[in-house]
Amino acid sequence: MGIISPAKRSLTAPAATEPVETGLLTIDLSALAANWRMLAALAGSAQCGAVVKADGYGLGQAAVMRALSGAGCKTFFVANLLEGETARALAPDAAIYVLDGVVPGCAPRLAAAELRPCIGSFAELEEWAAAGVTFGRKLEAALHFDTGMNRLGFAPRDAADVAIRARGIAPTLIMSHFLSSQSADDPVNDRQIADFLAARTHFPGLSGSIANSSGVFLPQKPHFDLVRPGYALYGGNPTPQAANPMRPVARLLARIVSVRDLTPGETVGYDGVWKAPRPSRVATIGAGYADGLPISATAAPDKPAGEAIVGGARCPFIGRVSMDYIVLDVTDAPKGAAERGQWVELLGETIDVEALAGRARTIGYEVLTRLGRRYSRRYAG
Template sequence: MGIVSTAERIDARTDPAEPVETGLLTVDLGALAGNWRKLASRAPGAECGAVVKADGYGLGQAAVMRALARAGCETFFVANLLEGETARALAPHADVYVFDGVAPGCGPRLAAAGLRPCIGSAAELAEWTALGAALGRRLEAAIHFDTGMNRLGFAPADASAVAEAAVGIEPTLIMSHFLSAQLPDAPVNARQIADFLAARAHFPGVAASMAASSGVFLPQRPHFDLLRPGYALYGGNPTPGAENPMTPVVSLSARIISLRALGVGETVGYDGVWAATRPTRAATIGAGYADGLPISATAAPGKAAGEAVVGGRRCAFIGRVSMDYIVLDVTEAPEARRGDWVELLGATIDIEELAGRARTIGYEVLTRLGRRYARRYVGG
């Protein structure tokens, strides 16, 4: 294994103002707010909420919620009680819905925080009703109908019985969730809408919601009273197969911490899954799967790898993505130096491309972004 020159090893190109972390996640809050406004404009007769679960899809729940609230968002959706309590502290007057519903043992804290569970079972409905009776008031909640996901929710056929049983609570929303909204021609979309309309008829005067990010763009325009986008807010493409209508929100850079020369036949990383077929200049960056970069982006014979942009040139991952490091082939980027920042997500490589190269989805890429990065918020 070769050693680079002394001059190259000591040229760190560092700036005292730069973060000491070897990864930098930049979040454009202005772009986030702009995406929310763009989605809202597609349904002028409906309210546009925001899904901020999973720490604001990995970008920081506090910063995300504050930016969206400033833009005018008044309704937020989270996954669980703890996320809901955080949302309530950040937005004291907002409506906050909890997808988990009334999880066992969570009822009193949900009520204390003024959260609205998305109730989808008889047991949850009975528990929420009983808690309201003990507190001397009808507690607010969404009623969730399962029109095809088979995860959470009442059967639409039971809507009449659910409406009768819900007299002890205050339903504020009737909701369901598409299973194939990313496929605008999928026949199941129309069936789900029909089932949802039938269930909704038993709750006159109660707001309805069905469209998450991709649902906003369906030709049937199932916007109803409230949109609840998530992925699209953060720059993900809600219309796969077509141009992304959303503005990028996140960029990710990592620093080169080591450079070396490899001879023909030398391997890189665990298990030697990649071997040099030519004299190769290799750069190690300080980010890996512990930072949310999928191990499935590993390079191997016959398998496309992840890429980074180094000095304006695309450079492939070589060897296995490890916990803390990724090695790049920078042979075609001779200007690369120790201390340089390289792009993993940004103007050249978007969320969808990184996900595709790793054989995963952009949702996973976003929500797994690690906590070890320095975080920089701009535009808000």
């Protein structure tokens, strides 16, 4: 249980009305905007968009989009129609792409909101063209080519046919998606770029996009005309083999609701999976898997448990993570640091999203997008 430097011990709630909730999530919008500006600079002459799906990666689509718009972002990507309609209300003049494409029956609402579906099948192409006839104009869209994900998109070998059959719409972008861009030396990156370039030859003059967050950092610089980062904007590490170049955006504190002393042999939590090896002091915090803290952060024989920062000390989760509570071993925390009503850090400068995800045997994307609605939320910057 290491001790954190005094400079990192500021774990009191921000000076404002004290939240009644037992968890406090602070989102630093200035850090979010700074991350976008850094990625935009790395993209060079390419435009930098932003992926804001899943409620802005769990941090609030409205606040996220306003901050990114203020930083200069003019192109956004969402997952589905409802997210797109929300995005249109927030950014009336932005280009908004819907990654789901044209889900059957959604074309009229997509067109009414002036959304651009990312079309990846001939059935979608036909439905979108038919909607254009109804609206009396060719409708804008992206053409999505699958270069390896085997998830969504046209096959690159069909590019010539797509180009002919897309004459009934107004394509604005040709796109694909990396599958291993977080691994800079993976040869699949070069193959995907080659397949994408081959497909592009059938669409002269049309903007191209393949780079996600990690793709922005690839040595090949496959930025083309538009990059579309997501995870990195919110503080996730786009270069897992190196130090995280992004600023942290989310900080999560939880309140201690109970403290008690245990004798050796006493157990904690469901099924008694943790047994006190010595006289121990334990603290219960008011957050659990209903708040987005994975049950997999429970200790296992092959993995350490999750941690919280208590008075500058790293204190492990003990027992099983439950729906509303996590118990911490605070035996070695500084005297007076673990008392009822005090705050501990679960996510922030000391424990970043990668560290929390690693100890929960998951990925940072899941951690961010599952942050619970029971937290008091504050936006800074």
